[in-house]
Amino acid sequence: MHPIPELTPLLKQLRLSGILDSLEARNREAIDRKLAFTEFLSLLIHDEVARRDNKKLSLRMRRANFRSQKTLEGFDFDRLPGLNRAAIHDLATCRFIDEKVAVLIAGPCGTGKSHLAQALGHAAARQGHDVLLSTQSQLLASLRSAAAVGTYDRRFQYLAKLPLLIIDDFGLKPLRSPDDEDFHDLIAERYERAATILTSNLDFPEWGEAFPGNKMIGAATLDRLRHGAHKIVLDGESYRGQNRASKHSEPSLQKEAKSSNLDPRSSPRIARFQWRHYGENARRHYAER
Structure with missing residues (x-):
């Protein structure tokens, strides 16, 4: 009592x-x-x-839509010796949110891009920022659904004003009309007004391939994303592939190739190319911060 x-x-x-x-x-x-x-x-x-x-x-x-409790404390830096830990921990202070710039994370499948993006999102949420995690496909599907029921403007403004929007798997599927226009409009609205994190299996110089139908829209979108952005390359072997190999199961990339009838050695969508040179290419085209 x-x-x-x-x-x-x-x-x-x-x-x-x-x-x-x-x-x-x-x-x-x-x-x-x-x-x-x-x-x-x-x-x-x-x-x-x-x-x-x-x-x-x-x-x-709950609103952030995190898939699991991925934190920076649980991120395996030892698997990525070339990754600048100090730079990552500096990002975890979330100054980039105050600066209203993007964080662009590229690397092959299974290297921890989604984990790192969610970890930065967790840090932001703990510091009081509203966050939303979505794949590229889910994000655009939500806008299409909103348009179908007459709530497009409300949904668009919600996404545009979020302090931190995390878009996972950028470029995994090509952006075609009207999705490419919606994506451009959202990035343009957030430009210098809010922070965005993107992850992609594509090498930085190949991000334009995500806009096969309209190269001009692609160039305008990427120009805004790259301006002042923090660029991170995760260059290493697939963590998921290593886990499966330890359990005597088929490597993940081979499974993915079989399911999609693609050759893992030649398909950029599966990102099975010489990632040893990936970091060199990216740094040659974009100076890392």
């Missing part, structure tokens, strides 16, 4: 019912430690602030 039952309806009326969770324990603590009233009140207020912060964080995490 709470020490002062008549407080319950009053606290609920003031929308401070969370205090009830710690009121009895804090009252006991105040008596045992002979705390002054202001000290007792301070404990209750700090409890309520912490409760509300945790509730807001939980809500941001």
